[in-house]
Amino acid sequence: MGSRGAGRAHDFSDWDFLVLTDDFPSLERDLHALVAPLRPLSEQWDPYSHHACYMLMLRGPRKIDLIFPSEKRRWAPAWDPRPDTLEAIERHFWDWIVWLEQKRRGGKDARFEKSFADMFELLLRPMGVAEQPASVHAAVDAYVGARDVLEQRFGMHLSRDLEREVRPALEER
Numbered sequence: 001m002g003s004r005g006a007g008r009a010h011d012f013s014d015w016d017f018l019v020l021t022d023d024f025p026s027l028e029r030d031l032h033a034l035v036a037p038l039r040p041l042s043e044q045w046d047p048y049s050h051h052a053c054y055m056l057m058l059r060g061p062r063k064i065d066l067i068f069p070s071e072k073r074r075w076a077p078a079w080d081p082r083p084d085t086l087e088a089i090e091r092h093f094w095d096w097i098v099w100l101e102q103k104r105r106g107g108k109d110a111r112f113e114k115s116f117a118d119m120f121e122l123l124l125r126p127m128g129v130a131e132q133p134a135s136v137h138a139a140v141d142a143y144v145g146a147r148d149v150l151e152q153r154f155g156m157h158l159s160r161d162l163e164r165e166v167r168p169a170l171e172e173r
Helices: 002-006 024-038 086-105 109-127 136-154 161-171
Strands: 015-018 042-045 051-058 062-072
Touching (some): 051 086, 086 136, 086 161, 109 136
Antiparallel strands (some): 042 051, 051 062
């Protein structure tokens, strides 16, 4: 489904797969093991989707969303940066910024603007970013600065694998 399914994909488009199942609890329990052969750089449930959506980020970077339309979800509250959530925030930010860049490059301006504002309110502002960045690149810079401050405050260091994979792809036009 999505732009690839509709024949509207561009070089940065993600892969959206509609998943139908009669046993979501079992699939939910086993999904990590089922996607392990893909060797994802990150994987997580989307906290801000109206349906269950399992997000994967592969090298390339390639984003894959497994969408379960029968499983309705409510949006989670804004991220609360703590030592036990910072790694999940890191995964979510890089996934989200790739998704936003896809929308920007695909000319989905209204969708981009709304989701960009959501990312500020739900992820960047809670991390201490005072003003909404003006661009994807500015959002990356703001995120990295806030993440670095939080890492220092919490006495931890996150892997930079996702950042090393995504940043160069964002530079390509």
